[in-house]
Amino acid sequence: MTPRTGTEDGHVPVPADPRHHVADPRARLRAAGLRVTAPRQAVLGVLGEHPHSTAEAVASAVRSRLGSVSTQAVYDVLAACVDAGLVRRIEPAGSAARYETRTGDNHHHVVCRSCGATADVDCVVGEPPCLTPSDAGGFVVDEAEVVFWGTCPSCHAARVGLAGPTTARRPVTQHESHHHEERRT
Amino acid sequence: MTPRTGTEDGHVPVPADPRHHVADPRARLRAAGLRVTAPRQAVLGVLGEHPHSTAEAVASAVRSRLGSVSTQAVYDVLAACVDAGLVRRIEPAGSAARYETRTGDNHHHVVCRSCGATADVDCVVGEPPCLTPSDAGGFVVDEAEVVFWGTCPSCHAARVGLAGPTTARRPVTQHESHHHEERRT
DNA sequence: CACCGAGACTGGAACGAGTCAAGAAAAGGA
């Protein structure tokens, strides 16, 4: 994800989007039976603009809107929203958890190995083929989660035209984010 | 840290032999060009017997064989083996990393939501259908990782016993009960 | 429209899983 610096404009004028995906946070909170508070609206707003943000990224974005919000509050809000089904939490290996407001459809993700950028991928072949493992060893499966690993456009470009010095790119992944796998082109 | 130029790249992948996870640890280590040490043999041995173990589980199992081995040594060994392609590391959301000796084939996993038990699942429809997302948003994808979430046989039985059928699909990500382990395909 | 209680936030400490660094101990080729 790209935590751009300039953080949004104070309020979202309901851009008349197709679904209520990007609808007014207030409305969604109410609909979910959750209290409407500033931190919650802010969190939903931020996530709407920057999907796949980490808790910390959300926290700082929220702070830049509201002034000061405790980290704990952000975690609480996120947890509450996840519980209520307003937010989905994904946890790609080797990085902190990321959150997004697109719920309901079981879409998947592509994650960049080098910078951690994440993008949505609609369900693979149209229908969920992955939902039926040939043999689940007796498990009762209720969800299939797919993560595609690869290289995002910009990292790929950087790598191809490389020879470039260590221009401080965005070291998004602090933990071991490089599982050198390759093979299989 | 971005995987900048080279540094620790260029490891020589071991010719993946499907039977490797049954072979003598010593032989495998040699074949991979790694030194043969007691901790390493023990780690591979343990993983052979208990696939999908966490680092901590491996550590304690190894200790019960060798007496005393530092946690750090276990992490080092695991990392070395992963690098050499002798061990694969998986990291299901909400639990610590797990390791297995079955490498080479890109198989997937089923994870039990309530106890964390993990089992292998052979690639879904025979061939990897998941490897080709319809639209990867410009990403260059090189691997697809699939995790099936559900309930393992014993947890399922337990649940059915005292409540209605599995209807509640809530994210049970609490620290799962310990040492509830595997079952093979 | 002030009141009140469950449910939100605050701040700080605590935790689990891993990583880093420096030195002691071995593995194995010469």
Added chain:
DNA sequence: TCCTTTTCTTGACTCGTTCCAGTCTCGGTG
């Protein structure tokens, strides 16, 4: 065997996240 290289031991430390206890506030009620 000796010596170099790699591995193991200790122990401090980071990160992301959670737990706790106290304070504040949303929003339903009198």
